[in-house]
Amino acid sequence: MKRYFLVLLLAVSGNSLADGMLQRDCASCHNITGPVAQTLKKAFAKKGPDLSYAGNKYRQEWLVSWLQKPTRIRPAGMYYGDHIKPGAKSDEIDPATLKDHIAISNADAAAVAAELMKLKPHDDLIAKEKIEPGSIDKQMGEMNFDKFWGCMACHLIEPEYGGMSGPELYTVAKRLQPEFIASFIRNPQAWEPKTWMPNKGASSGSIQKFVQYFEVLGKESANAK
Amino acid sequence: MPNKFLFIILLAISIQSQAQAKETAADNYKAYCVQCHGMEGNGKGVNIRDMSVQPRDHTDAKSMSGRSDETLFKVIKEGGSSISKSVLMPPWAGTLSDEEIKDLVQHLRMMCKCKFGT
Numbered sequence: 001m002k003r004y005f006l007v008l009l010l011a012v013s014g015n016s017l018a019d020g021m022l023q024r025d026c027a028s029c030h031n032i033t034g035p036v037a038q039t040l041k042k043a044f045a046k047k048g049p050d051l052s053y054a055g056n057k058y059r060q061e062w063l064v065s066w067l068q069k070p071t072r073i074r075p076a077g078m079y080y081g082d083h084i085k086p087g088a089k090s091d092e093i094d095p096a097t098l099k100d101h102i103a104i105s106n107a108d109a110a111a112v113a114a115e116l117m118k119l120k121p122h123d124d125l126i127a128k129e130k131i132e133p134g135s136i137d138k139q140m141g142e143m144n145f146d147k148f149w150g151c152m153a154c155h156l157i158e159p160e161y162g163g164m165s166g167p168e169l170y171t172v173a174k175r176l177q178p179e180f181i182a183s184f185i186r187n188p189q190a191w192e193p194k195t196w197m198p199n200k201g202a203s204s205g206s207i208q209k210f211v212q213y214f215e216v217l218g219k220e221s222a223n224a225k
Numbered sequence: 226m227p228n229k230f231l232f233i234i235l236l237a238i239s240i241q242s243q244a245q246a247k248e249t250a251a252d253n254y255k256a257y258c259v260q261c262h263g264m265e266g267n268g269k270g271v272n273i274r275d276m277s278v279q280p281r282d283h284t285d286a287k288s289m290s291g292r293s294d295e296t297l298f299k300v301i302k303e304g305g306s307s308i309s310k311s312v313l314m315p316p317w318a319g320t321l322s323d324e325e326i327k328d329l330v331q332h333l334r335m336m337c338k339c340k341f342g343t
Contacts, residue, residue, distance in 0.1 A: 040252045076271055081255055081264075090269040091259075150305075150312035153261060153272055163272035165260035189319050196257060199319030200304070 018111035025102075026051065026112070034121060036192050043194035046078050048101075050192065055120035057180045060113050066175070067109035070101035073167045073175070075156065080165040080196075093164060122183075125190055129179040132208050138220070141213025149200055151210075157217060165196060173211075173218035181214065182207045250332035253325055257317060258283075266336045278311040289337035297330045 022032055034052035037043040054063075076093050077083040085094045104112065120126075136144075146152040155169045156162035162169075172181065183190070185207050188197040202210070248256075254266075261270040261280040268282035283289060292300075299307055301321070305314030317326070334340060 040248050040256050043256065044252075080271060081259055084264060084271045086264055086269075090273050091264050091271040093271060148312065150315065153276060153313040153315075161275055163260070163275070165270075165272055187319070194256065195320075196260060198257075198315035198317055200315055201319075 018108075018115040021108065021112055022051075022115050032119070037194050040194050043192075044079050044081070048078060051116060052119055053122050053191065054116035055118055056122045056126050057176055058113075058116065059175060059177060060117050062175050063113035063116060064106075064109045067104050067112060068106055070103055072098070072100075073171075075164040075168065122191065125183045125187075126177070126179045129182040129186075131178045131182065131211060134208070134212055136209055136212040136216060138213070138216050141209060141216055144206065144209050145213055149202065149206065151200075154196070158221075169214060170217045170221045173214040174222070178211050181211055185210055247322065248325060250325070250328035253321060253329055254332055257320065258329075261313070276313055278313055280314070283333055283336045286337045286339035286343075289333065290339040290341060290343050293341045294330050294334075297333060298326055301326045301329055 026032060029047035030049065030051040031037075031046070032051050034050075036050045036052060037046060074080075077098050083094055083097045084091045086092075142157065145157065151169075152162040154163040154166035156164070157168075158170055159168075184197070185202055186199075186204075188195045188199055258266075259270060261268075261272050261276075262283055263269040263271075263280075266283035268280045268285075270280060273279060281288065296308060300310065300314060302316060302318045302323070304316035305311040307316070321329070
């Protein structure tokens, strides 16, 4: 009986420790509690992605791995305007203004990721998305993404091709739940009213193609390592 | 009498919340346009490296005066393809209100120091 109590106590204290870490260490740069930024002033001030809907957005296994060895996902930072300067041919990213994310231990990463996955205020939006099984030829996917919808204007689809103001998409299938990807493309403002991402009015069919294309990109970038 | 006070208070709150909801054209430009049209509005944004069509230079009076306010409103709201231009210019109808788009058109006129047909 005592042993059960000890296990229970450890589990509870482990959770509260992770919750404490979220509130203490993560909340200085991330919004944990919501609501998401409702004004541009608040959107410009964001230092990291909003985590108040992290459980609807991320893949837990990716969070655990990334938190131990973080890499840059947004080439020009959170609000790109704070990290660019005029250059010879065009505005350029000013690397001196970008800060790296801290790395944490395996145990802490697992505990923090578990806490983040509890944050699910938008199960309603996720439930509206149905991901159809299927695949797309890489070239077709790229044509849909680049030429038909023009998404490469803001997103990298490989480390050296695409736009810089949005998050890179060659690892997006590993990072995010497919239903979230679909929902965010369908209506970005339902998640973040002030996001730089426009609602392009993509049909459900096109959204399925995007998700399948990101899967192809993800596999390719994994093979490249 | 208390009803009248309540009405005034509600009206004041509603006006204030509307004022908060509407962003300035300068902030909207900074948030949504600068990524492609550049910090200086010269079409040299941080995203342009791999674009097949370059974004418009908003400081170019000659080309900007060739577009009416209605066309500028339409292209911001419905995107480049709505005026047979590039899909790289997205529609901002889901992001900006009509009023904010009208303000942005005036902001563009200030940047180009030009009017339609001049």
